[in-house]
Amino acid sequence: MGAFDMLRIANSSLGMHQTWLDALAHNIANANTVRATGEDAFQEQMVVATARPEGGVDVSGIELGDAQGVLTYAPDSPLADADGNVRLPAMDMSVQMTSLVQAQRGFQASVQVTKTAQDTYTAALQIGQR
Numbered sequence: 673m674g675a676f677d678m679l680r681i682a683n684s685s686l687g688m689h690q691t692w693l694d695a696l697a698h699n700i701a702n703a704n705t706v707r708a709t710g711e712d713a714f715q716e717q718m719v720v721a722t723a724r725p726e727g728g729v730d731v732s733g734i735e736l737g738d739a740q741g742v743l744t745y746a747p748d749s750p751l752a753d754a755d756g757n758v759r760l761p762a763m764d765m766s767v768q769m770t771s772l773v774q775a776q777r778g779f780q781a782s783v784q785v786t787k788t789a790q791d792t793y794t795a796a797l798q799i800g801q802r
Contacts, residue, residue, distance in 0.1 A: 677727060682785040684728035689779035691731045692719045696772045699763060707759045708751045713741020714761040716768075738762040 695717040705714040716737035721729050740762065747756030 678789045679786060681728040682782045682789065684724065684730065685782040686779065686786070688719070688721050688729045688731050689775050689782060692721075692775040693772070693779060695719050695734065696768060696775060699768050700765070700772070703761060703763055703765055703768070705761060706746070706749060706751055707741070709743065709753045709757050709759050711759065712739040713759045714763075715739050716761060716763045 699716045702714045707713055718735045718737065719731055720733040720735055722732040723729055741759040742762050743757045744760050745756050746752055746758045749758050751758050
């Protein structure tokens with residue numbers, strides 16, 4: 673592994689975890705999005721990550737959740753159909769929150785690797801200056 677491979681790998685991880693955090697924040701913000709039964713429900717975003725052969729990770733795509741959602745009886749909603757139903761996202765908030773913690777921890781670990789690598793390279797440069 674070359675001198676800057678650690679930084680390159682950590683940087684790719686930071687980018688992937690940031691994308692994951694953004695998708696989770698979007699999902700959580702829209703967890704209670706109500707739609708008419710004739711429309712698609714809000715679809716959760718799921719980040720697809722792929723390992724790089726030389727180390728690191730890339731975001732290879734974003735998959736969307738179920739557009740059918742969940743029919744819920746809410747007759748007071750202005751979007752309710754004749755039967756009083758609306759369409760809500762088919763998302764499990766406990767899964768979203770668990771994924772949020774995982775993404776935060778991964779981001780924090782990548783930041784720590786970057787900081788440690790920078791400190792190591794700085795120390796090596798200072799040795800050469802003495």
